Amino acid sequence: MSIILDHVNYIYSQGTAYEKHALQDINLKIEDGEFIGLIGHTGSGKSTLIQHLNGLMKATEGCIYYNGQDIYDSDYNLKELRSKVGLVFQYPEHQLFETSIIKDVKFGPSNLGLPALEVDLRAYEALKQVGIGEDMIDLSPFELSGGQKRRVAIAGVLAMKPEVLILDEPTAGLDPKGRDEILNLVSSLHKENKITVILVSHSMEDVANYVERLIVMDHGKIMFDNEPKKVFTHYKALEQIGLAAPQVTYVMNRLKECGQSVNTEPTTVDEA
Numbered sequence: 001m002s003i004i005l006d007h008v009n010y011i012y013s014q015g016t017a018y019e020k021h022a023l024q025d026i027n028l029k030i031e032d033g034e035f036i037g038l039i040g041h042t043g044s045g046k047s048t049l050i051q052h053l054n055g056l057m058k059a060t061e062g063c064i065y066y067n068g069q070d071i072y073d074s075d076y077n078l079k080e081l082r083s084k085v086g087l088v089f090q091y092p093e094h095q096l097f098e099t100s101i102i103k104d105v106k107f108g109p110s111n112l113g114l115p116a117l118e119v120d121l122r123a124y125e126a127l128k129q130v131g132i133g134e135d136m137i138d139l140s141p142f143e144l145s146g147g148q149k150r151r152v153a154i155a156g157v158l159a160m161k162p163e164v165l166i167l168d169e170p171t172a173g174l175d176p177k178g179r180d181e182i183l184n185l186v187s188s189l190h191k192e193n194k195i196t197v198i199l200v201s202h203s204m205e206d207v208a209n210y211v212e213r214l215i216v217m218d219h220g221k222i223m224f225d226n227e228p229k230k231v232f233t234h235y236k237a238l239e240q241i242g243l244a245a246p247q248v249t250y251v252m253n254r255l256k257e258c259g260q261s262v263n264t265e266p267t268t269v270d271e272a
């Protein structure tokens, strides 16, 4: 699996007074088995970017290649791409609608035209992966806690057997315990299933402990793309782009933990 973005631009409402250049010359390569954190303040372009990765949005300019194939080719199978690149939206539990957990999780794979037995197997396996026991599968999703609902929603995407799992702010609205549970779950999905994971967040604390590569966005551009400890050395620039003060403190502490001097020449936004 590989995804390449080559000079991707996206402009909302192009040609109108509301025009917004949300992605600016994005160049990225995402490789098999990576665990990536995508971070940036609200409005920096994270959601717009991830919706390009599974073809939900089409670049105004530029190309995207999945496994070397141009996804904008007229004969490219975008439906298949959407099952390979699983996207868990913010508050995914709002999309649960079936009368039971198991029916909800089966919904996605049953739309792939798979045999019923395969759909069943996938649904059971996905629920097991997210830690929802067999004793719960006939319950209504609405009887679950917030964290459990979210895990069921993630199972619905896992049941599609994606090669890449993208989660948009998966900890939003959860208490600290629910937050840790979801982050540990995502981390174990990556480790045990070797699935490529992209974790989208505006919170450094959420991503920095887990990911191996950190992509920082600002105003539709990629500002940094490196291992977390290298990104952290740019704490001044991170502060300037609105990653809030507690997050910068966290960054400083991480720098110390990594044995790096916090007096390393900080970059500013201009230098970055």
Ligand code: ADP
Pocket (backbone or CB within 6 Å): 012, 013, 020, 022, 040, 041, 042, 043, 044, 045, 046, 047, 048, 049
């Ligand atoms: P993030 O996910 O980092 O919060 P978004 O990708 O949602 O950022 O937004 C990037 C920019 O595009 C923001 O300036 C936002 O206001 C703008 N934007 C997002 N969605 C729309 C839309 N449907 N129409 C116009 N502008 C939009």
